[in-house]
Amino acid sequence: MKQVLARTVSPEATEALGEVLGAQLRPGDVLGLRGGLGAGKTQLTHGLVKGFRAHLGEAMSGRVCSPSYTIINTYEFTTARVHHMDLYRLTDVDDLESTGYWDALADPDAVVIIEWPRQVDGALPRHGAELVFEIENPSDPASSARVLILEGIGDAGLRARLLGAVAGLA
Numbered sequence: 001m002k003q004v005l006a007r008t009v010s011p012e013a014t015e016a017l018g019e020v021l022g023a024q025l026r027p028g029d030v031l032g033l034r035g036g037l038g039a040g041k042t043q044l045t046h047g048l049v050k051g052f053r054a055h056l057g058e059a060m061s062g063r064v065c066s067p068s069y070t071i072i073n074t075y076e077f078t079t080a081r082v083h084h085m086d087l088y089r090l091t092d093v094d095d096l097e098s099t100g101y102w103d104a105l106a107d108p109d110a111v112v113i114i115e116w117p118r119q120v121d122g123a124l125p126r127h128g129a130e131l132v133f134e135i136e137n138p139s140d141p142a143s144s145a146r147v148l149i150l151e152g153i154g155d156a157g158l159r160a161r162l163l164g165a166v167a168g169l170a
């Protein structure tokens with residue numbers, strides 16, 4: 001079952017939501033972020049990494065940047081890491097091997113965030129949850145609210161944590 005997770009009215013609000021959600025992430029979690037170019041996937045990820053870092057109680061070296069060229073960016077902490085991927089430029093399943101995608105997914109100490117998880121068939125593992133971004137007013141994307149929908153797939157525990165985090169905001 002799909003569920004509306006949140007509606008965010010600005011880039012800052014999307015990042016702040018990410019922070020709340022990120023505090024709930026744990027190593028082993030995989031979260032796919034779906035939505036067109038400029039939907040806010042990287043913006044949300046800034047917050048996700050900040051929130052996860054705060055949960056760990058650690059400082060972070062380096063910044064969250066879009067991995068659209070590097071395919072995978074990794075943010076390291078003492079006890080865990082975040083692999084942030086963007087599959088937009090990949091064309092087939094072989095690319096997953098050559099970019100180290102499966103290695104990143106098999107990393108037991110990592111949270112994995114995947115932009116464009118459906119670009120390559122079979123890229124999102126069964127336990128991966130998925131958020132879909134809808135631009136409320138597509139004729140004015142620069143200042144439109146985003147609606148974030150949680151798909152009814154992936155690990156039920158992760159979905160419950162994400163839903164619980166936003167319930168706490170109300």
Ligand SMILES: Nc1ncnc2c1ncn2[C@@H]1O[C@H](COP(=O)(O)OP(=O)(O)O)[C@@H](O)[C@H]1O
Nearest residue numbers: 009010011014037038039040041042043142146
């Ligand atoms: N409500 C909103 N939430 C997120 N981004 C927004 C919002 N409104 C406008 N924007 C703008 O949309 C763009 C989103 O960019 P980005 O996060 O890089 O998208 P993606 O990674 O999905 O391609 C940014 O330029 C941001 O300022």
Ligand SMILES: [Mg+2]
Nearest residue numbers: 041042066115
């Ligand atoms: Mg992006």
